[in-house]
Amino acid sequence: MLRIRRELVDEIVAHARRDHPDEACGVIAGPEGSDSPERFIPMLNAARSPTFYEFDSGDLLKLYREMAANDEVPVVIYHSHTATEAYPSRTDANIAAEPDAHYVLVSTRDPEVHEFRSYRIVDAEITEEPVEILD
Amino acid sequence: MAVTVSIPTILRTHTGGEKSVEAKGTTVLEVIDDVESRHAGIKGRLVKEEKLHRFINVYVNDEDVRFAGGLEAEVKDGDTLTILPAVAGG
Numbered sequence: 330m331l332r333i334r335r336e337l338v339d340e341i342v343a344h345a346r347r348d349h350p351d352e353a354c355g356v357i358a359g360p361e362g363s364d365s366p367e368r369f370i371p372m373l374n375a376a377r378s379p380t381f382y383e384f385d386s387g388d389l390l391k392l393y394r395e396m397a398a399n400d401e402v403p404v405v406i407y408h409s410h411t412a413t414e415a416y417p418s419r420t421d422a423n424i425a426a427e428p429d430a431h432y433v434l435v436s437t438r439d440p441e442v443h444e445f446r447s448y449r450i451v452d453a454e455i456t457e458e459p460v461e462i463l464d
Numbered sequence: 465m466a467v468t469v470s471i472p473t474i475l476r477t478h479t480g481g482e483k484s485v486e487a488k489g490t491t492v493l494e495v496i497d498d499v500e501s502r503h504a505g506i507k508g509r510l511v512k513e514e515k516l517h518r519f520i521n522v523y524v525n526d527e528d529v530r531f532a533g534g535l536e537a538e539v540k541d542g543d544t545l546t547i548l549p550a551v552a553g554g
Contacts, residue, residue, distance in 0.1 A: 354551070376552075383552035386521050386528045393548055402473075406551060418554040424519050426474045426549030 331431040331447040332461045333357075333366050333405065340369045342443050345409035345435040348374065352382040352409050353435075358396050359404035366404040366431075374408075381420075382408045405447075407433035415444035417455050425450035431458070467495050467539055470546040478506040487545075492522055493535040495545055510547065511535065519550040 337357055345353045354374050357366035370392065375385035384392070396402060406427060410418075415434035417425070425432060428451045436444040449456045466486040471479050479485055485503065489495035493511075500507040510520050515534065522529045523546040529537040539545060 356551075372551075381552070381554050383550060386523075386530070386550075387526075389521060389548055389551060390523050390526065390528075390546060393546075403551075408553060420554035424550060424552050426472070426519075426551075428474060 330459045330461060331366075331405070331433070332364075332463060334463045337366055337369055337405075338445060338462055340371075341407050341433065342435055342445065344371045345411075345437050345443070348409070349437045350379045350411045351377055352379060352411060354382040354384065354406075354408040356392065356403045357405035357407070358399070358401040361400050361402045364404060368401065379411050403427055403430050405433050406430045407435065409435045409437055411437050413438065415446045417448055417450060422450055422453045422455050425453070428452075466541065468544045469495060469499055470544060472547055472549055474549060475506055475509055475547065478503040478509075489539055491535065491539060492516075492524065492529050492533075492537045492545065495539055496535070519552060521548045521550055522546070523548070 352374055355371040358368040358370060359365045372384050372388060374382045376383045415436035432448045432450050434446050447458050447460045449458060466488055468484055469487050470484045487495045487498040489498050496507055496510055510517055516522060524537055524539055524543055
């Protein structure tokens with residue numbers, strides 16, 4: 330189960346809307362061992378694509394060094410799908426390499442209503458989990 | 465002196481949970497081979513058909529080795545080699 334504050338959900342959705350029709354991506358870091366997403370970190374999609382996302386490799390190194398220095402981990406890794414449902418693609422599952430993270434997918438295919446869903450991805454196996462939004 | 469190798473979470477099963485290990489070598493490949501000699505299985509997660517896996521990033525200090533010779537990139541004593549899986553998808 331992902332428990333996440335509403336303001337962080339709003340930030341993710343706003344980033345996804347802003348970058349539409351390209352995919353948006355980022356991380357919410359939190360203290361190691363807490364499973365609590367706290368620090369919103371929007372990332373640049375180096376692929377600038379409506380069908381693919383990838384953190385820039387230099388940005389990735391900076392991000393992980395910063396998190397290590399703060400004793401943080403990527404509690405949430407999010408990205409958007411801009412023409413399909415908020416469900417991980419085969420590519421998403423094959424590349425996912427943070428078994429402890431909540432993989433959040435947002436779909437912006439409908440201009441009015443977004444989808445916001447969360448998954449665990451371990452060894453390319455996708456398991457959807459409930460999302461509790463904290464007000 | 466040696467090279468410090470920073471291990472990502474997903475590969476720490478190979479290092480008994482250690483976040484970093486010491487290794488020797490003058491190229492990225494030699495360092496990976498040296499780590500493999502004590503932590504079997506790790507090389508197969510990084511190298512495929514004698515090339516760095518497309519979705520694994522390796523840095524010598526601040527430099528992504530993909531732009532500096534790949535597995536043949538030079539490594540010196542005191543350097544840090546950081547392994548990070550790409551965060552990417554479709």
